Amino acid sequence: MFLELHNLAKEYLEGGHRRTVFSHLDLGVTSGERIVLLGRSGSGKSTLLNLISGIDRPSAGEIRVDEARLTTMNESQRTRFRRRHIGFVYQSFNLIPTLTVEENVRLPLELNGRRTAGELKRASDLLERVGLGDRLDSFPDTLSGGEQQRVALARALAHEPALLLADEPTGNLDAETGARMLQLIDELTREERVTLIMVSHGTEALPLADRVLRLEQGRLLEGLPETAR
Amino acid sequence: MTRTLWLSGLRYHLRHRWQLVLAVVGIALGVAVVVAVDLANESARRAFALSMESISGRATHQIVGSPLGIDEALYASLRGEGLRPSAPVVEGFAESRGRTFRLLGLDPFSEPPFRSHISFLSRGEIDLNRLLTESGTVVISRSNVRDLGLGIGDPLELDIGGRQVVVSIAGTMDSDDRMERQALNGMLIADIATAQELLGMVGRLSHIDLILGPAEAETLRTRLPSGIDLQRSESRTQVMEQMTRAFSVNLTALSLLALLVGLFLIYNTMTFSVVQRRPLLGNLRGLGTSRREIFSLIAGEALLLGAVGTAIGIGVGIALAQGLLGLVTRTINDLYFVLNVTALAITPAALAKAVLLGLGATLAAAIAPALKATRTPPRLVTTRSREESRYRIVAPRAAAMGGIVMAVGALLLLYPSQALAPGFIALFLIILGFALAVPWVTGMMVSLLERLGRRRFGTPERLALRGVQASLSRTAVAIAALAVAVSVSIGMAVMVDSFRQTVHQWLQFTLQADIYISPGSAISARRSPPLLPEVISRVRQTSGVADLSTYRSLEVNSEFGPVQLQALHLNSQSRTGYRFQAEKPKRIWPAFERGAVLVSEPFAHRHRVVPGDRLNLDTEHGARTFPIAGIFYDYESDRGTVVMARAVYEQWFADQKVSGLGVYLEPGADVEQTMERLQSRVSDLQGVRIRSNRDLREASLAIFDRTFTITEVLRLLAVAVAFSGVFSALMALQLEKAREFAILRATGMTPGELWRLVTLQNGVMGLIAGLLALPPGLLLAAILIEVINRRAFGWTLWLQIPAEALIEGVLLAVAAALLAGLYPAHRLASSPPAAALREE
Numbered sequence A: 001m002f003l004e005l006h007n008l009a010k011e012y013l014e015g016g017h018r019r020t021v022f023s024h025l026d027l028g029v030t031s032g033e034r035i036v037l038l039g040r041s042g043s044g045k046s047t048l049l050n051l052i053s054g055i056d057r058p059s060a061g062e063i064r065v066d067e068a069r070l071t072t073m074n075e076s077q078r079t080r081f082r083r084r085h086i087g088f089v090y091q092s093f094n095l096i097p098t099l100t101v102e103e104n105v106r107l108p109l110e111l112n113g114r115r116t117a118g119e120l121k122r123a124s125d126l127l128e129r130v131g132l133g134d135r136l137d138s139f140p141d142t143l144s145g146g147e148q149q150r151v152a153l154a155r156a157l158a159h160e161p162a163l164l165l166a167d168e169p170t171g172n173l174d175a176e177t178g179a180r181m182l183q184l185i186d187e188l189t190r191e192e193r194v195t196l197i198m199v200s201h202g203t204e205a206l207p208l209a210d211r212v213l214r215l216e217q218g219r220l221l222e223g224l225p226e227t228a229r
Numbered sequence B: 001m002t003r004t005l006w007l008s009g010l011r012y013h014l015r016h017r018w019q020l021v022l023a024v025v026g027i028a029l030g031v032a033v034v035v036a037v038d039l040a041n042e043s044a045r046r047a048f049a050l051s052m053e054s055i056s057g058r059a060t061h062q063i064v065g066s067p068l069g070i071d072e073a074l075y076a077s078l079r080g081e082g083l084r085p086s087a088p089v090v091e092g093f094a095e096s097r098g099r100t101f102r103l104l105g106l107d108p109f110s111e112p113p114f115r116s117h118i119s120f121l122s123r124g125e126i127d128l129n130r131l132l133t134e135s136g137t138v139v140i141s142r143s144n145v146r147d148l149g150l151g152i153g154d155p156l157e158l159d160i161g162g163r164q165v166v167v168s169i170a171g172t173m174d175s176d177d178r179m180e181r182q183a184l185n186g187m188l189i190a191d192i193a194t195a196q197e198l199l200g201m202v203g204r205l206s207h208i209d210l211i212l213g214p215a216e217a218e219t220l221r222t223r224l225p226s227g228i229d230l231q232r233s234e235s236r237t238q239v240m241e242q243m244t245r246a247f248s249v250n251l252t253a254l255s256l257l258a259l260l261v262g263l264f265l266i267y268n269t270m271t272f273s274v275v276q277r278r279p280l281l282g283n284l285r286g287l288g289t290s291r292r293e294i295f296s297l298i299a300g301e302a303l304l305l306g307a308v309g310t311a312i313g314i315g316v317g318i319a320l321a322q323g324l325l326g327l328v329t330r331t332i333n334d335l336y337f338v339l340n341v342t343a344l345a346i347t348p349a350a351l352a353k354a355v356l357l358g359l360g361a362t363l364a365a366a367i368a369p370a371l372k373a374t375r376t377p378p379r380l381v382t383t384r385s386r387e388e389s390r391y392r393i394v395a396p397r398a399a400a401m402g403g404i405v406m407a408v409g410a411l412l413l414l415y416p417s418q419a420l421a422p423g424f425i426a427l428f429l430i431i432l433g434f435a436l437a438v439p440w441v442t443g444m445m446v447s448l449l450e451r452l453g454r455r456r457f458g459t460p461e462r463l464a465l466r467g468v469q470a471s472l473s474r475t476a477v478a479i480a481a482l483a484v485a486v487s488v489s490i491g492m493a494v495m496v497d498s499f500r501q502t503v504h505q506w507l508q509f510t511l512q513a514d515i516y517i518s519p520g521s522a523i524s525a526r527r528s529p530p531l532l533p534e535v536i537s538r539v540r541q542t543s544g545v546a547d548l549s550t551y552r553s554l555e556v557n558s559e560f561g562p563v564q565l566q567a568l569h570l571n572s573q574s575r576t577g578y579r580f581q582a583e584k585p586k587r588i589w590p591a592f593e594r595g596a597v598l599v600s601e602p603f604a605h606r607h608r609v610v611p612g613d614r615l616n617l618d619t620e621h622g623a624r625t626f627p628i629a630g631i632f633y634d635y636e637s638d639r640g641t642v643v644m645a646r647a648v649y650e651q652w653f654a655d656q657k658v659s660g661l662g663v664y665l666e667p668g669a670d671v672e673q674t675m676e677r678l679q680s681r682v683s684d685l686q687g688v689r690i691r692s693n694r695d696l697r698e699a700s701l702a703i704f705d706r707t708f709t710i711t712e713v714l715r716l717l718a719v720a721v722a723f724s725g726v727f728s729a730l731m732a733l734q735l736e737k738a739r740e741f742a743i744l745r746a747t748g749m750t751p752g753e754l755w756r757l758v759t760l761q762n763g764v765m766g767l768i769a770g771l772l773a774l775p776p777g778l779l780l781a782a783i784l785i786e787v788i789n790r791r792a793f794g795w796t797l798w799l800q801i802p803a804e805a806l807i808e809g810v811l812l813a814v815a816a817a818l819l820a821g822l823y824p825a826h827r828l829a830s831s832p833p834a835a836a837l838r839e840e
């Protein structure tokens, strides 16, 4: 198994009382597998991706990526693991406003110590691929939502991660732009054999999935809901 | 203005509690410093006026004589001619248990028309019979008596110019009025005969108090014998106020500097608080909030912040003033005259000024950003980057303008003037111009650093520099505020150090004798009683003593009012202790022996005299003019001193007394041993203080340091204001970046790397500010020395650049900046980034 979740639980403390998002989650994902994760708003999809990427800590349970146990690592080790192996496209872009488009994409490369001109060229190549070759020196806040999302995708793939987590990458886009985005994700992950977990509301992303999962009332279920079949 | 709009502002501040608290602290500290200096100054001034009033009472005029007083026969004859109301006064100082008392000898029967509130005939518990008939009895204030643990009838030991005497307490006096009670404190009242005896003025009076109309005064003036003059009462008070004028000007200058720092910090705080909220404001505009509403939201907030900060600042200021008051009083006592201040006079004027300052500065600082905020375009996505790039275009222009403003300031400095105001304005312009140039210079410096470190720096380092550059509109304001604050601190430190070094060098050459002898435990050199002739002849005959120089120091009336006169017998070595401004000593000394006088630099400055002018002094033989032969450097007194040859003095003042001796030893004589010998030879005659050259030098420097304690305290306050302000500015800056940092963490930056980034970023900003603060700091010191000190005091100081003060300034800036990064860095590094990513 490339990715294993075991007995995973997450609860938030809000004021005095605690709110359980999910508990006892189990999952196995093989290398190169492409998964689409469905679920109602608020069901905990983003939370789950956060846990897998290590930017948040579970309340209980275990996460293994490629035999590495994320849950026993400290903050620093988890960060190093993340920057080597995981790419993340966030629901709300999360580009760094003080860096240009190209610098945003170079960032993961540089953090991995890849700083020669040849290695950094990958950033502009990727941006070329997502159709932003002419916006390298723009700042993110001058870009449209769809453009920003494409920069975010290039950034997530820059350091050739083994696992790509995409949180509703088409959520903020119109149907046509969204379709173009999905196509990009499809092409790029296939070329580089990246394991993909993508959160989605609708059905547009289903064609690209090897497997479909649903997060419902704190449980992880296989396949499409009855109603959709 | 809707409730919800207010709520959005309120919640914003509650969420950014740190920034809120720091902003209030910044305003409060700025206000506190100004209030404290104001109140302390004002209290001292009032206490002084009141004590003058309680001494002069209702007298309109005074008959004054030579320094040695008036023959009391004059009083008898004037009174015989029907001159009343009139009251004789004998005045002097006495010490007891470390306190200085003003000893006032009065005639109870002539008193009633004059000093009603010390009217010990009517109030208090006084055994009048004893006071009048028994010699050596005094009346003292009730609170003094309580503090000393004494009661009526108890003996009180006094030290009057080295002589130990014991008096008996015949009664106490008190008042219901707080200020009046303070004036009574530190006063000893005795019958005139007792005071004459105690002060060694038998048969003489200090002055005669009168109540006269203008016409009466004129006729009386013509009837007075030569050497005796009629003076208006206020002129005495005015002269004393004049004395401390330079001192209070200096204090005011320092408080203005503190205010300047406070203003910059308040401005920084307000700008930041608005600029930071632009997305929120844009959002509100998008929802249909009008410009006007946004403006009132921000102005209202500023008023509220300003009000809270001002209220706290006034409270803290009053507490600080209590502390400062002690320092102010001590300095006045060291340098000018005996003054007893315990009560703080909290005047409505001072409070009004504080309110105006706190609210005004906060509002003024908020207006520009508030106006800017109303121009925030109504859209949800802000274009920070566009704003920043516009800022980078404006920065060089602002710098050019800053250059012009500084040049205007410099021109103003070059303009020859004796007035202080242009000096202050120039100082302000230079600092303002400097602040305008900061953004551009900062940008340049960071670019330089970026270029230098292209190869060597890791990602966090490069991102740190980039962060400073990319949000220049915010970082530069913080850096400017920090630099201004640090430069003020450097300027003050360099000024004090230069002053100290100058005094040090001056003492080095001015003190030529090996040993100095003065009457014991003198309250101050200026009020010292004479040495007994017997003491002088014994000193002369002591083995090891080669030569003596003598000085006599006393106050004399002149065309400029009372001035300090020193009559000196100088030998050839002690002459080398005098350095002159321009003239050749070869020409000066012969003229001096022939009857010319020398004046000190502050004297020449204060009274606008130059060598060749003539000085009018009231001598025992009436008014005389003396040519001024030269101007010498002197830092002992800012009032200035007139020096006269001993022989000339004796001729005109019929006074044989000596206030102190300089002893020159035979070659090879041991200083310590000779001092012991001298002590044992004269101690049975008079309490004297025998100090070696080094002792005296150290004691003088100690006094100097004491008088500069207040400057040092103010500097520390300015530093504290600066520190907290910068701390808050930089901390706010980093907290604002919480989300950006969270993205960095999510993208793979480790907590350690983030620490490096924040620390480096703040360190660089602190360093830039520290380095930028050096030139204006030195300039400020030069202005304080060259303009303020010279114009206010007339002192020539040699600018010294102490490396420690500069290093300390830079370190201060860096330390404040680094400390400010600790909390934000810790908060971001210790928690998983998911939470911060959620925050908007």
Ligand SMILES: Nc1ncnc2c1ncn2[C@@H]1O[C@H](COP(=O)(O)OP(=O)(O)OP(=O)(O)O)[C@@H](O)[C@H]1O
Binding pocket: A012, A013, A014, A019, A021, A039, A040, A041, A042, A043, A044, A045, A046, A047, A048, A091, B835, B838
């Ligand atoms: N920091 C937090 N504190 C309290 N509750 C939280 C926090 N973060 C998330 N939650 C709650 O956890 C639940 C899951 O949130 P999550 O963001 O994972 O939902 P989601 O499935 O991604 O929804 P959407 O499709 O709308 O993005 C929600 O009910 C949310 O309110």
Ligand SMILES: [Mg+2]
Binding pocket: A045, A046, A047, A091, A167
């Ligand atoms: Mg989500």
